[in-house]
Amino acid sequence: MLENRRFVIIGFFALIGIIYLFRLFYLQVLDESYSIESSSNSIKRVTEIPFRGQIYDRNGKLIVYNTPVYDLLVTPYKVKVDDTLRFCKVLGIERREFDSLIHVASVYSKMKPSLFLRQLSKEDFASIQDIMVDYSGFEFAKSSMRTYKAATLANTLGYVSEISKKQLEEQEEPYYRQSDYIGQTGIERIYENELRGKRGTKFVMQNVNGVYKGAWKNGELDTMAVAGENLYSGIDLEIQQYADSLMMNKVGSVVAIEPKTGQILSMASAPTYDPNILATRHFSKNYTALYRNPYKPLFNRPVMASYRPGSTFKLIQALIGLQEGVITPNSGFTHANCPIGCHVHPATPNVVMGVMHSCNPYFYNVFRRIIYNNKITNTFKASAVGLDDWHDKISKFGIGQQLGIDLPSERKGNLPDKKYYDKIYGENRWKFSNIYSLSIGEGEILITPLKMANVAAIIANRGYYYTPHVIHGIGEGRKLKPEFAVRHESGVAPQHFEPVIEGMLGAVEGGTARRSRVEGISIAGKTGTSQNKRGKDHSIFIAFAPVDDPKIAIAVFVENAGSGGSAAAPIANLIIEKYLTGKVTNKALEERIMHADLMKDVILPAPPKPVIKDTTKRRNSIPFVREKPTEQSSKKVINWFKI
Amino acid sequence: MAESKPITKNVDWMVVLIYIACLGIGWVNIYAAVYNPETHSSIFDLSNNAGKQLMWIGTTFILIICILVIDYKFYETFSFIIYAIVIFLLVVVLFAGSNINGSRSWIKFGAISLQPAQFANLAVSLAISKYLSDPAISLSRKFKDYYPILGIIALPSVLILLSNETGSMLVFASFAIILYREGMPGFIPSIGIVSAMLLIISLLYNSWYISGVIILIAGIAIWAMPVMTRRRGGLIATVLVATVMISIVFGVDFFMNHVLQKHQRGRIMVLLDPDSDPRGIGWNVIQSKIAIGSGGFSGKGFLQGTQTKFDFVPEQSTDFIFCTVGEEHGFIGTAIVVTLFVLLISRLVILAERQRSRFARVYGYCVAGIFFFHFLVNVGMTIGLMPVIGIPLPFFSYGGSSLWSFSVLLFIFLKIDAQRPFTLSRG
Structure with a gap:
């Protein structure tokens, strides 16, 4: 009967009770491993933070590594400082700071150690280690600091800093804890999971006074910290620094790519700063200064700044025109009947001359033929269909979309299509005559320096590209991310590239970029002059070399520096020469470019605070950025907190 | 008449004594768990959990008096209404709840926060008892009689899941015991x-x-x-x-x-092998086992625990209160607590069986089942036999909502039981 089920139920309850009693008896009485010899000993978990992975350049030179430093931790309830003044003197802090630091630590927890002072150098540690023994409640923890061999690549590498409250809360799986470091931007952020390594844990026993009493269970449960994976980049540190020196006192970007692989050789964003200044404990102070700087040194221009491509865009127009068959290599156009002006130059009876002299009417006509290359008679409808066709073909060059480089915040730029103009003018209310500025890379089209460097790489490869990437090897196996091994086609057949490349060669030899040609190297290039609302034109140049076996494709953007031939072309050609031959022959040009100050013409955006308006002082705010921070960190302990 | 008899005569004193013993031991251990050797705070200090728990115990006694005074028929008559109110509160909490520790399940009345999910057990117990009090319903023969029961359980389950309190929902598994008693094959x-x-x-x-x-x-x-x-x-x-x-x-x-998501998988895998992840999820289990294991046979003594003092074990005064008992009072302490619980739930089953009305019997089993499940999971997780699920140990863990809900649950049954001599048998 059902009443009898009560015995089953009570029996079940009793059974569980007995099982638990046996388990407790085993845990508490039989199993010796839990009963630590002295009842006052306790087990403490010590976390070992592994070294972050290092980053190498293409020649095996270290770019980023770690310097061991020491953090000073305090456990408030254990603190016994008889002579506070002497203690403060040893640490080089003031009494007031001592009190506030202790207070902050106590608020966090009286029982648990928390950070007192961060990143003491090895020398500082050595000098105070002995003295600190006299003060209970303080302990040192090994830590490490990101260190940069050369003061370059700041924006590409990004920086590492203490995890923010928001990041702490938003992490998908709980890994980070308060005061952990995390890669915030650039490579440090994109490859955070590879770089951070694996934390280790040690269980140690200690007595009531916190004195170490050996490993618990002989270290059976301990796990070793595993250092993060090293990253191998395609960056050539020497070229990178050379690019930086050429971009000194200019605002803009240099992006150099190895066309055959898509590896980034150099990526300069100017003005820049020494990445070491964001690795020290003075992070917040230095960051604020960078953040407030009107030239926005934290803005990673190669992937984030949008410009009109100007005449460099004519290359793509010519390629599409040839591929579509609307022109042949021998098509010629004159200046007649063209609404766009041009400069004085020899006749342009073919594509080669059109590219070489960057003839505006020539490409007006090419673009006109591309747009009207359909059977629709209504010019409005024909333009709409033609533009969308054109849009698809241009997209294959990576314009108007993210290329997928391994850097955060890559901008798409803008590649207008039918929808875009419908929104501005209304459907069927615009036609070729409204959009012809696109033919010469002006108007609504926007690109980033990275995209133009990629276009140079496509032309160098005669039709294909690999997604540009900074890191081509992860870890010991030098694993390449699969997406960087995918060959992308531009949709233009290889033979159509030849006349365009010949024109680019001509542009460097005797056309718009002739002033910066390099003896002995065949460089194919194209200047661009990007109109903008904020003053003088931006100077643009894209190129690749050598023409027959391209080893480098490059894009240089210099803001408000005038025509492409004046600033961008010389910088690009100097870098190409340096990369291919290891030296520079035209020392006079090098000297002139390095010392050219093109910042005076840069129109700054309205500053957020009126304080910065004083234009005479503008220059002075930048030099601090180039300060050598290594000197800072080697300063005496006495000073380091006050900096 | 029944009302004229003093309640003290008929109430089951054995249960009351066990209850008081649990409260007392629990309170002392909460004090030990939050005790700070540096500041020597008092057990009556309202700024720590022990002081607050004393306040909760005081208010609980007032609640108990109210329950004992109210007519016993009230609970049967109003069981579905109580159920509806709790469901309403569970809905309200989804929209207006305050977020504490990642779950939106608390309602704030001034300085007091209540967790309606804690009262869902009571509501479901009453509703199931009321439903089963109909003698025509047979769990051994008619399968369709199960549907309303499943509905009664499913509704609050979904609401509790939505407010992210998985632990409270799992407690509903305990109703399997009463279903078994009432004829489930x-x-x-x-x-x-x-x-x-x-x-x-x-x-x-x-x-x-x-x-x-x-x-x-x-x-x-x-x-x-x-x-x-x-x-x-x-x-x-x-x-x-x-x-x-x-x-x-x-x-x-x-x-x-x-x-399963990674952390959920982790909680289960750690149960099987806590050493597989000693620094992550296994931490709680390892530390809890160390604390209990280091207590030895007779414990380290009151306020002498070291593992439980220095925040090694998380949720010390709430979900892991059993560690404090184990560390400071050793096997003697833990054996007493386990025995108290087995005695309590067995006594409740015996009381339930002597009821004349089916409502009272079913309700008694529900109460026993709920206490059993909490005991099973809470103690089990501290000794590494159960996954880490955040549910309290009845009468021991710190917390007003849980203490109130467990006490109300228990004393409603004691009140009904006390009226037993005056009720007629129905089935």
Whole structure:
């Protein structure tokens, strides 16, 4: 009967009770491993933070590594400082700071150690280690600091800093804890999971006074910290620094790519700063200064700044025109009947001359033929269909979309299509005559320096590209991310590239970029002059070399520096020469470019605070950025907190 | 008349004594858990959990008096209304709840925060008892009689899940006990237990090996069974059972690797092997076991615990209060607590069986089942026999909502039991 089920139920309850009693008896009485010899000993978990992975350049030179430093931790309830003044003197802090630091630590927890002072150098540690023994409640923890061999690549590498409250809360799986470091931007952020390594844990026993009493269970449960994976980049540190020196006192970007692989050789964003200044404990102070700087040194221009491509865009127009068959290599156009002006130059009876002299009417006509290359008679409808066709073909060059480089915040730029103009003018209310500025890379089209460097790489490869990437090897196996091994086609057949490349060669030899040609190297290039609302034109140049076996494709953007031939072309050609031959022959040009100050013409955006308006002082705010921070960190302990 | 008799005469004093013992031991251990050796704070200090718990105990006594004064018929008559109110509160909390520790399940009245999910047990117990009090309902014969019960449980379950309090929802599993008592065929809980065992085995070993063993056993069973049985469907039944078991094994594998999120998977895997992740999820379990294990036979003494002092064990005064008992009072302390609980729930079953009305009996079993489940899971997780699920140990863990809800749950039953001599048998 059902009443009898009560015995089953009570029996079940009793059974569980007995099982638990046996388990407790085993845990508490039989199993010796839990009963630590002295009842006052306790087990403490010590976390070992592994070294972050290092980053190498293409020649095996270290770019980023770690310097061991020491953090000073305090456990408030254990603190016994008889002579506070002497203690403060040893640490080089003031009494007031001592009190506030202790207070902050106590608020966090009286029982648990928390950070007192961060990143003491090895020398500082050595000098105070002995003295600190006299003060209970303080302990040192090994830590490490990101260190940069050369003061370059700041924006590409990004920086590492203490995890923010928001990041702490938003992490998908709980890994980070308060005061952990995390890669915030650039490579440090994109490859955070590879770089951070694996934390280790040690269980140690200690007595009531916190004195170490050996490993618990002989270290059976301990796990070793595993250092993060090293990253191998395609960056050539020497070229990178050379690019930086050429971009000194200019605002803009240099992006150099190895066309055959898509590896980034150099990526300069100017003005820049020494990445070491964001690795020290003075992070917040230095960051604020960078953040407030009107030239926005934290803005990673190669992937984030949008410009009109100007005449460099004519290359793509010519390629599409040839591929579509609307022109042949021998098509010629004159200046007649063209609404766009041009400069004085020899006749342009073919594509080669059109590219070489960057003839505006020539490409007006090419673009006109591309747009009207359909059977629709209504010019409005024909333009709409033609533009969308054109849009698809241009997209294959990576314009108007993210290329997928391994850097955060890559901008798409803008590649207008039918929808875009419908929104501005209304459907069927615009036609070729409204959009012809696109033919010469002006108007609504926007690109980033990275995209133009990629276009140079496509032309160098005669039709294909690999997604540009900074890191081509992860870890010991030098694993390449699969997406960087995918060959992308531009949709233009290889033979159509030849006349365009010949024109680019001509542009460097005797056309718009002739002033910066390099003896002995065949460089194919194209200047661009990007109109903008904020003053003088931006100077643009894209190129690749050598023409027959391209080893480098490059894009240089210099803001408000005038025509492409004046600033961008010389910088690009100097870098190409340096990369291919290891030296520079035209020392006079090098000297002139390095010392050219093109910042005076840069129109700054309205500053957020009126304080910065004083234009005479503008220059002075930048030099601090180039300060050598290594000197800072080697300063005496006495000073380091006050900096 | 019943009302004229003093309640003190009929109330079951054994349960009351166990209850008071639990409260007392719990309160002292909460004090030990939050005790700071540096500041020597007092057990009456309202700024720590021990002081606050004393306040909660005080208010609980007022609640108990109210319960004992209210007419016993009230609970049966208003059971569905109480259920509706709690459901309403659970809905309200979804929209207006305050977020504490990642779950939106608290309602704030001034300085007091209440967790309606804690009262869902009470509401569901009353509703099930009321439903089963209809003598026409039979759980052993009519399968459709189960639907309303499943509905009564499912509604608050969904609401509690939405407010992210998985632990409170799992407690509803305890209603299996009363269903079994009221006629649920014995094979259903057996299947549950076998499935649970299969589940653990399939987590530990390769699915293919287990399947092989199941097929082997099934083969032996078919070979060994009498020919008649085999012809009468024994063969089909065995094959069917084996197939279902194998699909459970692979289902678990799939569920673990494709359905569960990483931290949920971690909680289960740590149960099987806490050392697999000593620095992450295993930390709680390892530290809790160290604390209990280091207590030895007689413990380190009151306020002398070191593991539990320095925040090694998380949730010290709430979910892991049993660690404090284990560390400071050793095996003697833990054995007393385990014994108290087994005595309490067994006594509740005995009381339930002597009821004359089915409502009272069912309710008594519900109460026993709920206490049992909390005891099973809470103590189990601190000694590494159960996964870490955040549910309190009744009367021990710090917390106003849980203390109130457990006390109300218990004393409603004691009140009904006290009126037993004056009720008529109904079925």
